[in-house]
Amino acid sequence: MRARVTIVPRPEVLDPQGRAVAHALEGLGFGVVKGVRVGRIVDVELSDGLDRQAAEAKLEQMTRELLANLVIEDFRIDWLD
Amino acid sequence: MRARVTIVPRPEVLDPQGRAVAHALEGLGFGVVKGVRVGRIVDVELSDGLDRQAAEAKLEQMTRELLANLVIEDFRIDWLD
Numbered sequence: 001m002r003a004r005v006t007i008v009p010r011p012e013v014l015d016p017q018g019r020a021v022a023h024a025l026e027g028l029g030f031g032v033v034k035g036v037r038v039g040r041i042v043d044v045e046l047s048d049g050l051d052r053q054a055a056e057a058k059l060e061q062m063t064r065e066l067l068a069n070l071v072i073e074d075f076r077i078d079w080l081d
Numbered sequence: 082m083r084a085r086v087t088i089v090p091r092p093e094v095l096d097p098q099g100r101a102v103a104h105a106l107e108g109l110g111f112g113v114v115k116g117v118r119v120g121r122i123v124d125v126e127l128s129d130g131l132d133r134q135a136a137e138a139k140l141e142q143m144t145r146e147l148l149a150n151l152v153i154e155d156f157r158i159d160w161l162d
Contacts, residue, residue: 018124021123021148025125033127034128036123036124036126037124038124039122039123040121041089041121044106046114066105
């Protein structure tokens with residue numbers, strides 16, 4: 001079973017990486033860009049046969065402990081299968 | 082109008098960042114993890130009132146020119162509004 005953890009900067013947090021990308025896109029002539037926010041995804045393959053609810057709890061724990069910084073980031077979990 | 086560009090390593094490409102995350106998760110006791118792939122998302126806010134098809138073509142061009150490395154990465158574009 002595979003899940004996708006999507007991690008994005010919280011709306012109220014500055015995103016210097018997104019700023020840099022927006023600036024670079026402007027420099028390339030993409031004047032239609034008004035803003036950019038950069039996040040990441042972590043696709044996790046888990047042992048088959050796990051209870052889905054228990055697996056989702058594990059994923060949430062992984063995210064809190066390692067994958068995301070919840071002070072400045074939000075996350076969501078979606079199943080890919 | 083807002084779009085999300087999701088960029089992931091191609092399946093046949095090694096993903097050292099994903100390997101490192103998987104290893105770290107094992108170290109934290111998450112033995113249920115069989116594999117991890119790390120990608121990124123770029124949320125782009127565009128000027129309103131653009132033709133959606135033209136905007137999508139622009140986004141694809143941005144992705145090819147700057148956001149992704151298509152030799153080793155795949156991407157998809159989704160509208161967030």
